[in-house]
Amino acid sequence: MWNAGIETRTGRKWSASSAVQEAESRLRHSDIVGTTCIGKQGLGSTRVERWGTADTAGRKKMAQDNIRKMEEEIRKVKAVEMGAQGAWTKWETTERRLTWADIWKLEPCRIQFLLRSVYDVLPTPTNLHRWGMTENPNCPLCDQPGNLAHVLSSCNTALTQGRYTWRHNKVLRELADTLMKERQKKRKCTKHQPYINFVRSGETTNKKAVHQGGILDGANSWEMQVDLGQRLVFQDVAQTNLRPDILLWSQQGKKMIMIELTVPWEDRCQEAHERKKGKYADLADDVRAKGWSVWVLPVEMGCRGFPAQSMWRMFSTLGIQGRDRRAAVQRLSTTAEKSSSWLWWRRVDLSWKPSIDGQ
Structure with a gap:
């Protein structure tokens, strides 16, 4: 045998x-090659x-x-x-890690949407037509080619009905709640200088984590407005019709932070970032001319819950780092993914109604 x-x-x-x-x-x-540097990384930094x-x-x-x-x-x-299933390799976003504990907590419909949307194997009109199951590859709302990018971010009818605005506001509300908690914390208005601990040759020292201060640490009595529910009115510092999603300012320190959120298709995060950055450039210059310090922070969260690098940089710039930053980004990712999942399951409804439970 x-x-x-x-x-x-x-x-x-x-x-x-x-x-x-x-x-x-x-x-x-690797031992033979020795230590190499990546990007702007200096020798001995790692x-x-x-x-x-x-x-x-x-x-x-x-x-x-x-x-x-x-x-x-x-x-x-x-x-x-792979053309379609490997499109995620071209995304302009950072990774999103799911542990087994996270997977066990997710509902089956959410796991199905998340995995199948990443690899573009959801039954969209174009996929059903490609698989020979239907004759019409067009979107039922606007009669345009109905691929996944169209359904989740590019349908004009869905945009007019406010579906994408509803998802944007869900993510914006989560971001505003996080920043509101940070704004209300008591902070020492000090300038953090880099600390260099010199050590004699042959000696070692214990490395202690040094908190890197952010913009919020540079002033007290921060005020905040969010473009939710009612029209955001810009401060009297400059006259403009522009409405940033979140406006933080300190009258005492003459500091202003403008945050503009976008929830685009993952391939278009960098395009959205440059567009929003240029949109508020002139306004920032006008405010600086009045003696204020201004930061314009466009941030992007992919519609399937994959954050762009700008989202991580924004939290670090404000002074939110470590575990708090990871938890905040995770909450925003979950909100965007759940909202897009709801839009997907309601994609064929001609009359748009947000979810009853607010999810």
């Missing part, structure tokens, strides 16, 4: 021993653990991390080769 010579092919087989050998070879090669000087436990962890990295590279190479 064992000598029958039967060969069973089950696709790509993963060998633990081969993967470990390849990982060790790559790590030894601590690099070397294979040649690591202990047994350290080598084990380095090999495991390298194997995970290799498998991720293989997955991304395969995704790039």
Whole structure:
């Protein structure tokens, strides 16, 4: 029986021993190459653990991390080769991590929408037409090609009915709640200077996390207005018809922060950022001419819940970092994804009505 010579092919087989050998070879090669810099990173700014000087436990962890990295590279190479299902590799957003604990907490309909929308396998009119299930690939609302990007962000009828505005306001309300809590915190109005701890040669010191102050730490008595429910009225500093989504200002410190939120299709985050930045450039110059310090912070949250880098930078600029920043971005991601999921399940309704429970 064992000598029958039967060969069973089950696709790509993963060998633990081969993967470990390849990982060790790559790590030894990294020791030969030495420390390299990425972008504006300076020499010595990061601590690099070397294979040649690591202990047994350290080598084990380095090999495991390298194997995970290799498998991720293989997955991304395969995704790039796929036209529709690999479109996420071109997104102008940051990653969104889901743990098993997060997945177990999600409703089945949300998991279905999130996974299938990322890989563009939802039953949109264009996909149904491509799969040979329908003859008409057009959107039932506006009679335009109904791909996923059209349904979630580009349908003129949905825009006129206020569907995208409803989603935008849901995310904006979550962002405003976060900033309202930060605004109300008591802050020491001090300028944070970088601290350099000099150490003698051969000595070591304990590194302590130093809080990097943000804009909110530079003044007290911050006031805030949000473009929700009622028309936002700009301050008397400048006359304009522009309405930023969130306006923070301190009359005492003569500081003003304008935040403009966009919930675009993930491929168009950078385009939206540049457009909103240019929109408020002249207004910012007019306010600066009156002696104020002004920050214009356009931020983007992808309609499927993938945040752009501008969202992380905005929180850091304001002084919200660490665990608080991660939690805030996670809440915004969840709100955008849940809102888009609701829009998807109500995509064929000709009369638009927001969800009853407000989700």
